[in-house]
Amino acid sequence: MPSNPLLHFITKVINLEDVKVINYHFLTDDEIVIEIENKLKVAKCPHCGNTSDKIHQNHWYRVRDIPLSDYQVLLKVNRRQLKCKKCHQVFSEELDFIKARRTYTKRLAMKVIKEVLETNVESAARRNRMTTSEVETLLKELEVDLLAEKPKKLKKLGIDEITQLKGGKNYAAVLVDLETRKPIALLEKRNKAVIAEYISSLGLEVLSQIEEVSIDLWIPYKSLIQEMMPNAQIVADRFHVMKQINEELDQKRKKEKRAAEKIKNKKERENILAGLTQSKYPLLKKKENLNSEEKAKIESVEKVAPELGKMYRIKEGIRDIFDSPITSDEALYKFLEWTETAYKYFPKSCRTISRWIDEILAYFDSRTTQGIVEGINQKIKLIKRRAYGLTNFDNFRRRILLNWYFCY
Numbered sequence: 001m002p003s004n005p006l007l008h009f010i011t012k013v014i015n016l017e018d019v020k021v022i023n024y025h026f027l028t029d030d031e032i033v034i035e036i037e038n039k040l041k042v043a044k045c046p047h048c049g050n051t052s053d054k055i056h057q058n059h060w061y062r063v064r065d066i067p068l069s070d071y072q073v074l075l076k077v078n079r080r081q082l083k084c085k086k087c088h089q090v091f092s093e094e095l096d097f098i099k100a101r102r103t104y105t106k107r108l109a110m111k112v113i114k115e116v117l118e119t120n121v122e123s124a125a126r127r128n129r130m131t132t133s134e135v136e137t138l139l140k141e142l143e144v145d146l147l148a149e150k151p152k153k154l155k156k157l158g159i160d161e162i163t164q165l166k167g168g169k170n171y172a173a174v175l176v177d178l179e180t181r182k183p184i185a186l187l188e189k190r191n192k193a194v195i196a197e198y199i200s201s202l203g204l205e206v207l208s209q210i211e212e213v214s215i216d217l218w219i220p221y222k223s224l225i226q227e228m229m230p231n232a233q234i235v236a237d238r239f240h241v242m243k244q245i246n247e248e249l250d251q252k253r254k255k256e257k258r259a260a261e262k263i264k265n266k267k268e269r270e271n272i273l274a275g276l277t278q279s280k281y282p283l284l285k286k287k288e289n290l291n292s293e294e295k296a297k298i299e300s301v302e303k304v305a306p307e308l309g310k311m312y313r314i315k316e317g318i319r320d321i322f323d324s325p326i327t328s329d330e331a332l333y334k335f336l337e338w339t340e341t342a343y344k345y346f347p348k349s350c351r352t353i354s355r356w357i358d359e360i361l362a363y364f365d366s367r368t369t370q371g372i373v374e375g376i377n378q379k380i381k382l383i384k385r386r387a388y389g390l391t392n393f394d395n396f397r398r399r400i401l402l403n404w405y406f407c408y
């Protein structure tokens with residue numbers, strides 16, 4: 001039996017709350033088994049809430065923990081079964097540092113996840129002396145834990161789409177709790193049936209609490225929400241409206257460029273192309289955020305492609321409406337006014353706006369989603385870039401969710 005000071009020292013080093021080291025031995029030259037015991041004698045009965053110290057059975061097993069210096073560590077843990085003195089049921093105690101039925105500590109899981117997200121499964125496995133399939137299992141189990149609890153309270157829901165692969169046409173749907181900003185589901189297909197199935201699994205009690213649903217401008221969502229969430233106001237977030245307007249603006253830029261490339265006169269051709277080159281991002285930016293170089297770019301666009309320049313100003317006009325502290329009634333007049341000038345240049349966006357006017361105006365009343373939807377979208381884009389190359393949806397979804405929880 002090792003000396004008490006040494007055990008006390010190891011207890012300090014492994015640094016787990018309410019845990020005392022009672023023994024240790026070397027399994028191999030660099031692998032150590034540390035036997036620990038719970039300092040708390042009593043545990044709370046999950047059935048009635050009463051505490052008990054009546055041991056029913058000891059249950060010793062080994063779990064892997066984070067390494068200590070160069071030593072791999074296995075903890076020998078006793079998850080005791082106790083008998084409740086009040087309701088007489090037998091229960092297993094909860095241990096803060098290991099989830100039930102897992103063979104690794106929570107902090108090892110965090111370390112591995114972090115390494116997987118920074119590098120890849122293979123190197124994280126190598127570093128932690130696990131096999132790749134053990135790491136895959138760990139990721140899978142963590143995902144299950146993260147999504148295990150369906151929300152019980154949900155007031156503001158966001159539904160958005162993400163393309164799964166770069167340039168791909170496969171959309172996945174992401175559902176986000178807009179209050180906690182956490183994703184609650186990532187569904188492989190964005191179609192009415194798949195989304196309806198998930199939504200109905202939330203249960204009537206949750207669905208009737210939902211006050212607001214922010215969606216992108218996709219018609220099938222609308223009827224789905226009206227049917228399934230009777231108390232929810234549908235909101236078309238400004239982000240989705242601006243996204244469509246920016247797309248139309250960018251299409252015009254491309255069109256101007258293609259037309260210029262066909263010009264026979266070399267000097268004229270080069271002059272126009274020089275004015276248009278690298279104008280994509282300045283055109284999408286808001287005017288207050290342009291630096292002097294970008295301002296100059298917008299000016300040169302206005303010179304060589306006046307119609308595109310005009311479209312930039314019209315786009316900024318609608319952004320101003322969204323930025324103004326006005327009511328939905330005032331916004332309606334502003335939109336009508338805007339549409340009159342804009343229709344010629346942004347026919348598609350204008351049609352969308354008129355089709356979604358109620359939902360767009362609802363944005364002015366709530367404004368609760370301001371910035372959140374855009375932030376979530378940016379985040380997905382970033383994560384997607386990291387997860388690039390994952391063709392298997394399960395892996396893709398896992399990466400997105402784990403990134404979401406652990407990297408931001």
Ligand SMILES: [Zn+2]
Nearest residue numbers: 045048084087
């Ligand atoms: Zn009990």
